[in-house]
Amino acid sequence: KAGVTQTPRYLIKTRGQQVTLSCSPISGHRSVSWYQQTPGQGLQFLFEYFSETQRNKGNFPGRFSGRQFSNSRSEMNVSTLELGDSALYLCASSLELVGGNEQFFGPGTRLTVL
Amino acid sequence: SQQGEEDPQALSIQEGENATMNCSYKTSINNLQWYRQNSGRGLVHLILIRSNEREKHSGRLRVTLDTSKKSSSLLITASRAADTASYFCARPRTPGSARQLTFGSGTQLTVLP
Numbered sequence: 001k002a003g004v005t006q007t008p009r010y011l012i013k014t015r016g017q018q019v020t021l022s023c024s025p026i027s028g029h030r031s032v033s034w035y036q037q038t039p040g041q042g043l044q045f046l047f048e049y050f051s052e053t054q055r056n057k058g059n060f061p062g063r064f065s066g067r068q069f070s071n072s073r074s075e076m077n078v079s080t081l082e083l084g085d086s087a088l089y090l091c092a093s094s095l096e097l098v099g100g101n102e103q104f105f106g107p108g109t110r111l112t113v114l
Numbered sequence: 115s116q117q118g119e120e121d122p123q124a125l126s127i128q129e130g131e132n133a134t135m136n137c138s139y140k141t142s143i144n145n146l147q148w149y150r151q152n153s154g155r156g157l158v159h160l161i162l163i164r165s166n167e168r169e170k171h172s173g174r175l176r177v178t179l180d181t182s183k184k185s186s187s188l189l190i191t192a193s194r195a196a197d198t199a200s201y202f203c204a205r206p207r208t209p210g211s212a213r214q215l216t217f218g219s220g221t222q223l224t225v226l227p
Contacts, residue, residue: 004156033213043157043217045207056214090156094213102147103215105157 002027004093004106012112018079021109025072025093032074033103034066037088046089049074078111086113120203120218128226133190135221137203140184144206147215148177148188151200160188160201193225 005024013019025032034046045058049068066076072093078085088110092103120137127133137146145164149157161177163170163186170177176189190197200220207214 031213033215035215035217042219043202043204043215045214045216048213050213058214088154092157102159102162103213104159105149107156108154110154 004091004104006089006091006106006109008109009107010110010112012114013081014114015081015083017081018077019081019111020075020077021089021091021111023074023076023091023093023106025074025091026104029093029095029104030072031094032068032072033092033094034074034076035090035092036060037090037108038084038086043090046076081113083113085111087111120201120221122221123219124222124224126224126226127193129193129195131193131225133193133197133223133225135188135201135223137186137188137218138184139186139203139205139218141208143181146179146186147204148175148186149202149204149217151202151220153199157202190223193223195225195227197223198225199223 007022031050033048035043036046037043047066048056052068063079068074088108090105090108092105094103145162147162148160150160151157161170161172163177163179165181174191179186200222202220203218204215207216
């Protein structure tokens with residue numbers, strides 16, 4: 001079974017631009033979560049989607065948004081990029097909404113904002 | 115912000131030795147997970163331990179959970195150079211939010227050949 005895939009793997013943008021990152025979960029997984037990882041703040045939860053609905057959102061400004069499609073693929077968008085948005089963005093999928101199921105992470109998208 | 119703390123922040127050992135990493139947290143949990151991350155890459159799930167479990171094994175990994183002390187430990191036995199990575203504990207942000215994980219600050223493990 002293929003793992004979680006994220007595209008692109010690397011991105012370089014300039015301040016003020018916007019960016020869209022894509023995540024394809026493991027086949028059959030309906031829950032997709034996004035995390036941001038930076039050296040200063042570590043791993044922080046961005047949002048979670050299940051059945052095309054955002055279920056939870058972390059403490060990030062409205063510039064960060066996302067969506068999920070009917071095939072469970074998810075995208076996240078960051079508008080008006082700031083230098084501090086440079087980070088590794090990780091997507092994770094899991095099988096069920098409730099319960100203690102583990103999350104499976106993709107390789108991440110490394111975003112650099114210049 | 116991270117609500118799980120891990121110690122040590124960095125650990126350097128020789129191949130063949132055991133490595134122990136600890137994780138503490140502040141609120142009640144229904145499960146706790148451990149992940150490994152090789153430099154700048156995605157996270158690999160290692161073990162999930164539920165609040166009604168005290169110990170769990172997977173190969174050379176042993177995880178313990180003490181809910182009374184709000185702490186967990188990850189033991190890697192007979193370490194190998196390939197175990198060099200960062201190790202994170204993660205728990206749901208709230209008991210009902212199984213998919214919102216709060217991660218610890220991580221332990222950087224270096225296994226010297």
